[in-house]
Amino acid sequence: MSLDAMLQVAASGLLMGLIYALVAAGLSLIFGLMDVVNFAHGELMMIAMYAVFSLWQASGLDPFILLPLVAALLFGLGMAIYRLLIARALAVRFNKGMVQIFATFGLAIFIRGLAQMIFGGEFRSITGTWLGGRTWNLAGIYLPLPQLAASLVCLLAFAGLLLIGRTEFGRALEATREDREAVALIGIDRDRIFALGWGLGAATVGVAGVMLAGFYYVSPNVGANFALIAYVTVALGGFGSLLGALGAGLLIGEVEAITAQLLEPSLKQVGMFAIYLAVLMFRPRGLFGKI
């Protein structure tokens, strides 16, 4: 393989890896805060994709303009899911872990059915956007502009998440994560922090979904595959670690691109799954997880 081809593979891995990282960041944030794995995470992304698709169809506005609106929508949805479902799941006294897994899993199936009912099973895609179909030739390496924009937005979203971590709210998040019983003593409303955490996690995956919709088809099942990659990314990076999600997302994107190049494209996920299992042998709590 020539050097150009190798750089091309590395570049496409990098672009996809940043998307994976942002999808995983929302999952990791929620898990770190309250030990809940959201098995409907991919479906939240799917909702964001359908939301931007419908808004684009209705208004003709570019997904870029719709991004803040959809992110806000997802923020509200995340808070609603916490209040209506997760708060109840946290309150049960028996089989806590199992109840959380299956309550969010039931939600995932419900959302998939809802999408099927409203939009049908066909693949849909957004066309005619500002960046659609254009590429940037960087010294012989072709970078599709929608993907390049998506990965830049992902980087910005990561920067935003890190900045939020330095605000009063971010410190309350961190304190709640450290000791969720003790924060009540210093006047932090745990329930409110959890709800905001869910809103933030959902908005994060919403941003990823909107940017993904610029170059990827939408269907009721689109979330499932991305969600599996997100679980692998989060477990590889270490649950609850934001930088872990970023690093692991990039690694997974690269491994996927390289596997698709060396083996068949249909086997591209085998490589990342194998790397994940191999790493867990030596770091059972992920690359950046607390031992």
Add this chain to the structure above:
Amino acid sequence: MNAITQRRRREAITAALLLAFLIALPLPIHDVYTRNLFIITLLFAGLAQSWNILGGLCGQISLGHSLYFGIGAYVSTLLFVGPHISPWLGMCAAFGTAGLLALLVGWPCFRLSGHYYAIATVVVQEIGYLLFLNWDWVGAASGVYIPFRGESWLGLQFRTAKLPYFYLTLAFATLTWLIAWWIEGSRLGYTFRAVKDDAIAARSLGVRIFPSKMAAAFISGGLTGMGGAIFAQYVGYIDPDSILSGPLSILIALPAVLGGVGTLWGPLLGAAVLIPLRELSSTFLGGSGSGVDLMLYGALIMVVALLRPQGLVSLFPRAKTEAAR
């Protein structure tokens, strides 16, 4: 006679009565659709009980059990299609292969705990799915057809009759129940409970954690593989999407979770509620691809998980005390 022996005797008597009822159940019902519903329900009752041995009794939540189901189905099917080996032997081979595979998966994965373990099982199953999907020798994505070689019990093939498959799946469900019942009362059951409740305390008392988990994995994975072999022979066609997929893994675990994890009757009860509901809603509501059946299915899972965290068995007061034990 102490309380435990008494309870176990009561469980055995209940099971015998239930079995007698189930043996008679299909005789007055000749409707093919209903008999098929019974067969699928019993199959999943057995699968959920197999899952329950690892997930419920030993507390290791595997979300990748369709791997063992799929391997079992492939092993017995390939033995039948190629060298004409009877599915009865195929079932034994399926048990052995799937059990060994579960050991192979358990060896690295049992070092992980909690969510890390659950996700690792999904990933291993997904690797298996992708490999079989691309492996031409086993039919890749187009799967394997099981040729019809005449009606016989030896070949477990019947042109139209459903009754033999009903008794086959009933035997499978009974076998898994008996094994779970036996484990509960044996030394193995005590070590499983110790591992589930508090692994660190158990280790300090000299319980060997890792071998206990491996034993649970072997039995659970092997029985699931056996179920896969039965399913393949019943349906006559297998492909990775129908026997080795993520949704199937969940469907194997779900009856146990809804019915009552770690209980003897939970998987049975969960399957009796969930499987007919799922089949009926997809027949009557899902035909047009409307998604209403999925919404109903998802809503049911959420409602039961939130309202009955101990599972549906907790609706029965006597079973409740046993579930809370």
